[in-house]
Structure formats: C-alpha cells, structure tokens
Amino acid sequence: MTDISTARPETAGGHAITRVSVVLNPNGGSVPAEGREILQALLDDMGVEARFEIIDHDCEDACKRARDHGSQAIIVWGGDGTAACAMNTLGPDDPPVLPLPGGTMNMLHKFVHGSDIDPGTCLEAVLKNPVEMTIPAGEVEGHRFYVGALLGGLTRLAAPREALRKSELLQAVTEFGEANAFGLDTPMRCLSDTGKTHEAQAIGIFLSEDPQKPGFDILTTAPEGLLDLAYTGLTVLLADWRNAWGVERDFARRVDVEALESTGIEATLDGEPVTLARSARFALIPKAARVLTARKE
Structure with missing residues (x-):
C-alpha cells in the first residue's frame, strides 16, 4: 500500500x-x-x-x-x-x-x-x-446494484469460486458439489429496450464503465449440451465468465428477463444472492x- x-x-x-x-x-x-x-x-x-x-x-x-x-x-x-x-x-x-x-x-x-x-x-x-x-445503479424488484447482476444457474458457482480464490481447495470441491454444478440448465429469455431478444442459460447485466454512456452492458450465453455448459461453468469458476466462449453482447437502459422453465430467476446482485420472480425488469437509476x-x- x-x-x-x-x-x-x-x-x-x-x-x-x-x-x-x-x-x-x-x-x-x-x-x-x-x-x-x-x-x-x-x-x-x-x-x-x-x-x-x-x-x-x-x-x-x-x-x-x-x-x-x-x-x-x-x-x-x-x-x-x-x-x-x-x-x-x-x-x-x-x-x-x-x-x-x-x-x-x-x-x-x-x-x-x-x-x-x-x-x-x-x-x-x-x-x-x-x-x-x-x-448510477441498476434496480430490479426494489434491489439496487452498482456493478452488475448475474442471472441463471451458473450463479451457484460463486461460493466455490470464492473458496478457490482463497486456495481452500477442499472447501471449493465441497461447494462445487453442493452447487449442483452440472444441473445448471436454466433457460431464460432476455429482451432489451433496443428491441433485441436473446435466449440464454446465463445473463450478465453490468453498469456501463463509461460515465458518458450510462446504461447496461448485457452479456448472454447459451451453451449447447452438457459439455459446452460444463466448459462455461468451469470458465466461471476459474476466471471471468465474460471471457467464456459463445458470449453475445448488447447495450440498453432497460432489460426484461423471463425464466422459461422455472418459477424464479437465480441471481447475484453485486455478489449477493437473490431469487427474483419468473419475470423481472432491470431499470437504470441515473443518479443513485x-x-x-x-x-x-
């Protein structure tokens, strides 16, 4: 320091x-x-x-x-x-x-x-x-976040990733098992206010890092099959999931997300886990x- x-x-x-x-x-x-x-x-x-x-x-x-x-x-x-x-x-x-x-x-x-x-x-x-x-901040169902939201079953890997970061390998293995890491199939639909629609297994909604361009940087990925999903999951676990193969990008100020096969959306907001309703709207709060x-x- x-x-x-x-x-x-x-x-x-x-x-x-x-x-x-x-x-x-x-x-x-x-x-x-x-x-x-x-x-x-x-x-x-x-x-x-x-x-x-x-x-x-x-x-x-x-x-x-x-x-x-x-x-x-x-x-x-x-x-x-x-x-x-x-x-x-x-x-x-x-x-x-x-x-x-x-x-x-x-x-x-x-x-x-x-x-x-x-x-x-x-x-x-x-x-x-x-x-x-x-x-600015993003807001969904009364919750605010200032960095980003991760949506989908891949968010379960947050705990084992934290254990890996601390070099707690045994804890990471335990957390990985408890996360049901190979049961990450959580299809969602994402619609931005630009009119673009994405089908995804995992969605990232991040506040823009450009102060002159407020809004959301949106990243979606839809791995095909267990092997692709496992690969994306391991990328999330070991690195930054935004660098995973097959990630699509968008930009918006409002985003609607719908879970297609479940009653709620698994999410983390600035690293904190929450469960959202089946349909959730993410809005930009310019001065938060x-x-x-x-x-x-």
Missing part, C-alpha cells in the same frame, strides 16, 4: 475533512488482516479523526452506526458488495461514501477512482482533492448514490 505523507484533506465544498467514519470488511478479498491498524495510521498521519465500524455479519447495521457518528465522509473498505451495501443503506442527506478497494474485482472502485486502485493511493488522492460525484473521488487536474 502506498505510503501517505501529511496532507490537508478538504471536502468538495472547500472545508477541511477532519472527521470520518470507517466501515471495514475484514473478509474483503484484498483487505489485509491488519487493515484497521494500517488505515488508522494513515488517517492519523493526515490529521483525520476516525471512528471504525467492523462488519461481522450485518453490513447494513455497521453502515447505520457509521452514519450516526456525525462524520463528514464515510470510508468503506471492502469489495463491490460492501460498497453497494453502504450506498443502499445511506440516504441523500447522509455523508458521501469514499469506497476503498478491498475486494477481488473492485469494478465499482475502478469506475470511481480510475485504473489505479491501490487503497493508499486512492485515500491520499481523494482526501487531498475530494470531488463529490453521483453514480453520492461518492467521493479525486479532483481531476
């Missing part, structure tokens, strides 16, 4: 940031075991008073406690799911969120901070020259949450 020298952090309105709340997820994919001590030292060096809330089981409760500290900003150190939880919990009149990258993919953090997502670099840059920005980024020189 980048070392941080003394700085004069100011808010977007020009007032010095002297008090922050920190929501820290010790189980974030790249948050070190000594994360609290590291972040405390960095903030002390910058003359910023910090109150910490550590997530154990309830992210929402930790975010509410952080809100009640009367801070000028809320630093959230964790992955995409942790950041999404904070932004779903905090309202427009609450302090803005400074998301620090501490997950595996950190897609939201790349959108907010750019390509350099070293936590120390992000913290220094934002607290020196903070700029408040409003970011307030975050702090660094001033662009």
